Amino acid sequence: MSLAFTATRGNSRSFYTLATLLAIFTVVGLLCFITSYIRGHQVLGSSNVIPWGIPIVVAIYLIGLSAGSLILSSMTYVLGREEYRPISRIAVFLAIVLVFGAMVAIAVDLGRPEKTWRLFIFFVLNNMRSMFAINGILYGGYFVISLLYLGFIFAEKSKWTKMMGTLAIFWAALVHMGTGAIFGFVAARPIFYSPIKPFEFLAAAMASGLALLILVVVSVFRFTNRTLNKEMIFFLSRLLLALILVLFTMVFVDKLTHLYPPHREATIWLLTGPYSWVFWGIQVGCAYLLPILVLIHPRYGKTIKGVIGAAFFVVVGIFGERFALVIPGTAHPLPFYPGKIEGIWGAAGSFPLTPIETLMCLGIFALMGLFFIAGLKHLDLLPVDENEGQTPVKAKEG
Amino acid sequence: MPRWGMVIDLDKCVGCQACTVACKAENNVPHGSPEEQGLRREIYWNKVIAVTNGKYPRVNTQLIPMPCMHCDHAPCVTVCPAKATYRRKDGIIVQDFRRCIGCKYCMVACPYGARSFNSKEQDEKEYYRHDLAPDRSVWGQWPFPSRTHGVVEKCTFCFHRIDRGMKEGKKIGKEVVPACVEDCPSNARIFGDLDDPDSELSHLLSSREWFRLREELDTKAKVYYLPK
Numbered sequence: 001m002s003l004a005f006t007a008t009r010g011n012s013r014s015f016y017t018l019a020t021l022l023a024i025f026t027v028v029g030l031l032c033f034i035t036s037y038i039r040g041h042q043v044l045g046s047s048n049v050i051p052w053g054i055p056i057v058v059a060i061y062l063i064g065l066s067a068g069s070l071i072l073s074s075m076t077y078v079l080g081r082e083e084y085r086p087i088s089r090i091a092v093f094l095a096i097v098l099v100f101g102a103m104v105a106i107a108v109d110l111g112r113p114e115k116t117w118r119l120f121i122f123f124v125l126n127n128m129r130s131m132f133a134i135n136g137i138l139y140g141g142y143f144v145i146s147l148l149y150l151g152f153i154f155a156e157k158s159k160w161t162k163m164m165g166t167l168a169i170f171w172a173a174l175v176h177m178g179t180g181a182i183f184g185f186v187a188a189r190p191i192f193y194s195p196i197k198p199f200e201f202l203a204a205a206m207a208s209g210l211a212l213l214i215l216v217v218v219s220v221f222r223f224t225n226r227t228l229n230k231e232m233i234f235f236l237s238r239l240l241l242a243l244i245l246v247l248f249t250m251v252f253v254d255k256l257t258h259l260y261p262p263h264r265e266a267t268i269w270l271l272t273g274p275y276s277w278v279f280w281g282i283q284v285g286c287a288y289l290l291p292i293l294v295l296i297h298p299r300y301g302k303t304i305k306g307v308i309g310a311a312f313f314v315v316v317g318i319f320g321e322r323f324a325l326v327i328p329g330t331a332h333p334l335p336f337y338p339g340k341i342e343g344i345w346g347a348a349g350s351f352p353l354t355p356i357e358t359l360m361c362l363g364i365f366a367l368m369g370l371f372f373i374a375g376l377k378h379l380d381l382l383p384v385d386e387n388e389g390q391t392p393v394k395a396k397e398g
Numbered sequence: 399m400p401r402w403g404m405v406i407d408l409d410k411c412v413g414c415q416a417c418t419v420a421c422k423a424e425n426n427v428p429h430g431s432p433e434e435q436g437l438r439r440e441i442y443w444n445k446v447i448a449v450t451n452g453k454y455p456r457v458n459t460q461l462i463p464m465p466c467m468h469c470d471h472a473p474c475v476t477v478c479p480a481k482a483t484y485r486r487k488d489g490i491i492v493q494d495f496r497r498c499i500g501c502k503y504c505m506v507a508c509p510y511g512a513r514s515f516n517s518k519e520q521d522e523k524e525y526y527r528h529d530l531a532p533d534r535s536v537w538g539q540w541p542f543p544s545r546t547h548g549v550v551e552k553c554t555f556c557f558h559r560i561d562r563g564m565k566e567g568k569k570i571g572k573e574v575v576p577a578c579v580e581d582c583p584s585n586a587r588i589f590g591d592l593d594d595p596d597s598e599l600s601h602l603l604s605s606r607e608w609f610r611l612r613e614e615l616d617t618k619a620k621v622y623y624l625p626k
Binding site: 041042047049050051052110112113115116118119125126127129130133136182186187188189330334335336337338339340341342345346349352 | 436439447460473479503511549
């Protein structure tokens with residue numbers, strides 16, 4: 001099956017309206033970042049007790065989406081499933097845009113963002129025992145590999161594409177497992193500390209990446225009046241169901257291992273404390289239960305609307321999963337000494353959502369949306385369609 | 399090479415927080431406003447926690463002064479990607495502000511909450527007072543005359559005092575001690591060389607019962623506590 005690809009025209013009024021809107025949000029985000037850079041992190045929600053805030057939540061979320069999206073593009077280019085060819089280019093491009101957004105999110109959360117390069121001076125001045133430094137290699141390599149991968153796809157060199165695709169899958173899996181290791185290897189934080197974290201992150205990455213891909217593909221194809229192979233979407237929804245079940249099992253085992261030994265105070269606090277609504281409502285409810293119920297439903301699971309709904313729940317729910325890991329993971333007070341620690345040192349931290357932090361993160365999403373619609377306009381990402389009355393594209397920024 | 403350590407005698411500690419204040423004055427650590435303290439953004443290089451066991455009227459309160467533990471197996475050193483925090487040959491874990499990128503990974507990894515993030519520019523008028531601080535010009539290269547926001551800070555065992563004392567050939571632990579040890583009114587803190595069998599520290603550790611905080615993590619902390 002040979003397939004020609006093309007760019008969208010991107011010259012209608014709504015395209016430019018969307019681009020302007022995204023540009024405005026990007027500029028607002030940039031201004032917020034400059035404010036936080038000049039005035040310090042006092043304008044953000046993070047504190048000494050919760051050092052990592054929303055930008056880190058966004059960063060690991062985007063890395064997960066990116067890795068999942070890239071792994072799924074391999075179905076065409078490595079496993080040779082031709083029926084997914086129409087969406088594979090867009091999957092690789094999406095992965096690049098998302099990992100770029102993730103790097104921006106990490107950079108804006110650093111106290112000294114002008115020293116971001118220090119994360120990427122492989123081996124020279126880096127402490128290679130640090131998971132962060134190892135992830136510097138992984139992220140840098142990932143960016144280069146996926147760019148080359150997309151380049152080979154555009155050049156239509158199928159042998160090179162297959163080789164690069166194989167490398168890209170392994171690298172993407174490694175990238176997200178490395179991100180999980182940043183959390184899983186920290187012994188001081190009981191909610192983080194778990195050998196299963198890298199695998200849990202990988203499962204979450206694939207589930208959320210697939211869900212986002214379904215959302216993006218369906219909405220882009222719909223807004224450009226392209227015909228979509230429904231069977232393909234239904235197969236992807238089965239895959240999504242399987243991935244959610246794997247993820248659910250991993251999270252269940254992870255929490256169970258944390259609850260079983262007597263050292264269970266922090267996890268009980270997560271499940272019943274002030275952040276329990278994020279865990280039960282968004283993570284368990286939105287990311288696992290609702291999509292599973294929708295996808296196994298005999299009627300809704302067989303409609304495009306049902307699949308889109310499930311994918312949307314997963315995309316939102318996995319954000320909740322990241323939030324429920326990063327913020328409560330550090331908020332629970334450390335047991336310095338046996339007994340009840342009085343005063344602020346024994347109190348759980350609270351995380352205020354500040355407008356600057358929120359707008360900064362929205363700016364990152366808007367920046368990615370800009371890159372995405374620019375890519376749709378200037379790169380041949382979408383299959384040529386016989387309905388030539390193509391209307392502009394709506395970007396889906398997750 | 400010595401291996402600097404500290405002993406804190408909880409029997410002598412009265413919980414007056416003189417160590418906290420002395421540390422702030424010595425190292426030019428900003429004083430936080432009450433709002434900042436409520437938001438947990440105040441910088442503490444040394445803190446004193448109160449721990450209660452039991453219920454009133456049968457309650458026991460312990461006061462635990464907590465500087466950085468300067469662990470031999472420091473989790474913060476392992477996780478720092480930029481080599482900004484590292485272990486000196488004499489066992490002191492120091493933080494290089496020029497290298498620090500502010501990723502806060504060390505704050506996540508530290509099991510003692512010894513690290514603080516500097517989240518705002520230091521207010522010159524309020525905190526940087528030449529008239530009150532000791533004469534810094536004679537100390538040569540003072541590491542923190544004023545600091546930038548966006549980096550992580552922690553206790554240094556007053557390594558500037560130790561280095562200067564070593565250069566002048568003074569006895570560390572007797573003539574030269576960190577600011578918190580110097581200012582303790584009840585002499586609850588003792589500083590010295592853990593590898594020197596004749597130091598006061600070694601005598602105390604060999605003759606008294608001692609414990610370290612969070613031994614279960616096996617960080618090999620160099621701050622020892624003598625129980626009540």
